[in-house]
Amino acid sequence: MSLDKVRNFSIIAHVDHGKSTLADRLLEFTGAVTERERKEQLLDTLDIERERGITIKMQAVRMLYKAKDGETYKLHLIDTPGHVDFSYEVSRALAACEGALLLVDATQGIEAQTVANFWKAVEQDLVIIPIINKIDLPAAEPERVIKQIEDILGLPREEVILASAKEGIGIEEILESIVQRIPPPKGKVDAPLKALIFDSYYDPYRGAVAFVRLFDGELKAGDRIKLFSTGKEYEVTEVGAQTPKMTKFDKLEAGDVGYIAASIKDVRDIRIGDTVTLAKNPTKEPVPGFRPAKPMVFAGIYPTEDTTFEELRDALEKYAINDAAIVYEPESSPALGMGFRVGFLGLLHMEIVQERLEREYGVKIITTAPNVIYRVKRKHSGEILEVRNPSEFPDNLGLVERVEEPYVLVTVITPKEYVGNIMQLCQEKRGEQKKFSYLDENTTMLEYEIPLSEVILDFHDKVKTLSRGFASYDYEFIGYKPSDLVKLHILINKKPVDALSFIVHRDKAYRRARLIVEKLKETIPRQLFEIHIQAAIGGKVIASERIKPLRANVTAKCYGGDITRKKKLLEKQKEGKKRMKQFGNVSLPQEAFLSVLSVE
Numbered sequence: 001m002s003l004d005k006v007r008n009f010s011i012i013a014h015v016d017h018g019k020s021t022l023a024d025r026l027l028e029f030t031g032a033v034t035e036r037e038r039k040e041q042l043l044d045t046l047d048i049e050r051e052r053g054i055t056i057k058m059q060a061v062r063m064l065y066k067a068k069d070g071e072t073y074k075l076h077l078i079d080t081p082g083h084v085d086f087s088y089e090v091s092r093a094l095a096a097c098e099g100a101l102l103l104v105d106a107t108q109g110i111e112a113q114t115v116a117n118f119w120k121a122v123e124q125d126l127v128i129i130p131i132i133n134k135i136d137l138p139a140a141e142p143e144r145v146i147k148q149i150e151d152i153l154g155l156p157r158e159e160v161i162l163a164s165a166k167e168g169i170g171i172e173e174i175l176e177s178i179v180q181r182i183p184p185p186k187g188k189v190d191a192p193l194k195a196l197i198f199d200s201y202y203d204p205y206r207g208a209v210a211f212v213r214l215f216d217g218e219l220k221a222g223d224r225i226k227l228f229s230t231g232k233e234y235e236v237t238e239v240g241a242q243t244p245k246m247t248k249f250d251k252l253e254a255g256d257v258g259y260i261a262a263s264i265k266d267v268r269d270i271r272i273g274d275t276v277t278l279a280k281n282p283t284k285e286p287v288p289g290f291r292p293a294k295p296m297v298f299a300g301i302y303p304t305e306d307t308t309f310e311e312l313r314d315a316l317e318k319y320a321i322n323d324a325a326i327v328y329e330p331e332s333s334p335a336l337g338m339g340f341r342v343g344f345l346g347l348l349h350m351e352i353v354q355e356r357l358e359r360e361y362g363v364k365i366i367t368t369a370p371n372v373i374y375r376v377k378r379k380h381s382g383e384i385l386e387v388r389n390p391s392e393f394p395d396n397l398g399l400v401e402r403v404e405e406p407y408v409l410v411t412v413i414t415p416k417e418y419v420g421n422i423m424q425l426c427q428e429k430r431g432e433q434k435k436f437s438y439l440d441e442n443t444t445m446l447e448y449e450i451p452l453s454e455v456i457l458d459f460h461d462k463v464k465t466l467s468r469g470f471a472s473y474d475y476e477f478i479g480y481k482p483s484d485l486v487k488l489h490i491l492i493n494k495k496p497v498d499a500l501s502f503i504v505h506r507d508k509a510y511r512r513a514r515l516i517v518e519k520l521k522e523t524i525p526r527q528l529f530e531i532h533i534q535a536a537i538g539g540k541v542i543a544s545e546r547i548k549p550l551r552a553n554v555t556a557k558c559y560g561g562d563i564t565r566k567k568k569l570l571e572k573q574k575e576g577k578k579r580m581k582q583f584g585n586v587s588l589p590q591e592a593f594l595s596v597l598s599v600e
């Protein structure tokens with residue numbers, strides 16, 4: 001098929017505006033999927049994704065569409081993840097396209113990720129087709145949303161398509177607009193191979209598989225490829241595309257989107273954003289924009305009683321084959337024993353990894369509170385230490401010239417009645433206001449620079465509560481800034497528990513210390529002896545609590561009572577023990593390690 005019959009596009013939207021539903025409709029309309037298959041939710045293949053209703057891994061689907069001009073077009077729909085943790089993947093997916101469908105919910109209007117994704121598409125010079133979805137809903141306000149699209153995004157109202165992915169309204173118009181408005185890819189089949197990797201996954205039969213967009217050249221099984229960033233070479237075993245099933249093709253050529261399998265054992269060898277070329281006749285210039293995955297958030301993962309360190313190591317190794325974005329290395333904690341320090345793209349990514357390790361790899365783990373990477377510059381040597389674990393943070397700041405922490409630019413979009421609440425929240429989070437603007441008479445957009453550590457704490461929940469769910473936000477990393485940070489130690493019966501120590505801004509240290517000792521008092525089970533909890537900076541105790549000793553046996557109050565109730569109590573106790581870690585003679589439950597996160 002000639003290049004002018006190919007169209008490559010993504011759907012970009014705020015979470016829940018209907019991206020997956022629209023994708024399904026397009027597949028159905030073009031006959032790529034039947035109604036029954038559609039029900040199986042083809043684009044979201046992972047269990048957890050389905051349960052949480054979010055898209056984590058993107059994929060690329062090829063469909064054939066017979067347009068009204070009588071011609072058949074090859075459309076590649078490239079899926080993009082919908083969460084801020086994966087924003088680099090979004091930008092790479094968009095780099096593989098010539099156009100994007102910008103989907104806006106007719107009842108919600110423009111939200112934070114609509115704007116963030118819009119700008120990512122503009123950066124890639126994509127043709128943007130604005131679509132207002134969910135017009136079937138009684139609360140739909142298409143006119144208000146059209147006005148927002150005009151005023152905020154600067155797109156003409158004539159270009160807006162009204163649709164309902166659910167009811168199948170506007171689907172043909174969308175497909176026609178893809179064919180008519182999005183330009184075909186440019187590229188030379190006879191030039192050296194230049195392909196962009198925008199996604200990868202591990203397939204038990206094919207090994208690590210790369211999803212690619214070919215800009216130049218062609219590729220077939222048997223070719224020897226080279227990855228630009230590492231120089232590693234592989235022999236291609238299979239090329240193909242999702243239709244939406246993985247389907248083998250003879251070759252991929254310039255303009256195409258598809259997959260490559262090359263007996264690659266580890267998904268980490270396939271770096272998103274990297275360029276694939278031929279070993280024999282390589283391209284001179286890679287596709288611009290590559291950067292290695294950079295974890296922003298770190299936490300300790302330790303086995304609990306039921307799991308050994310070796311089992312955890314095996315599970316992590318197997319898991320990491322599937323997830324190129326995590327990094328991990330062994331660490332040992334006096335309190336928790338042998339475990340791993342694991343780096344994640346963000347908090348959602350961390351939750352996903354935790355859940356999958358337990359569910360799919362059968363290990364029982366304790367996770368310490370997440371922290372960002374701090375930079376500590378030493379006074380005399382000028383050496384810069386990257387602190388990934390609070391226990392490595394120096395106690396004696398006399399030898400330190402400066403401490404820095406990562407900052408993000410947060411964009412919040414909120415109905416104007418909540419703007420006061422949001423501003424107050426951003427201030428409490430040590431934010432500095434950068435912008436304040438009205439998107440329309442009822443909607444405000446705020447921009448703040450805020451330390452990332454404050455955003456990962458409880459920003460999400462707070463924004464949602466303070467705006468009754470109506471505000472949305474997005475953020476991007478902007479760099480490191482100096483900050484007055486101190487390390488807070490937690491001591492249990494006078495002994496410091498390294499896994500509970502954390503870094504906090506000096507102004508907040510007292511308040512946080514108090515909250516945390518109170519939280520620990522609630523979460524640590526009582527024992528036959530008194531437990532003493534203290535929070536200290538350096539050698540100075542700034543907050544403390546005591547847990548009174550237990551007098552009676554837990555089952556004593558059931559004495560003479562119902563035997564099943566007694567059994568239940570014992571079972572409950574056993575259940576609780578699963579996620580406990582012994583510290584001396586004190587049992588610390590999982591919640592204790594997360595108490596550092598408690599801010600109220």
Ligand code: GTP
Pocket residue numbers: 013014015016017018019020021022053054055082133134135136137163164165166167
């Ligand atoms: P993420 O994958 O989390 O980014 O969400 P999404 O944008 O893919 O949204 P999804 O397609 O899962 O739709 C979110 C919700 O909106 C679902 O409950 C859909 O059934 C519903 N929905 C999607 N399109 C329409 C529509 O046109 N009309 C109505 N009434 N509901 C819709």
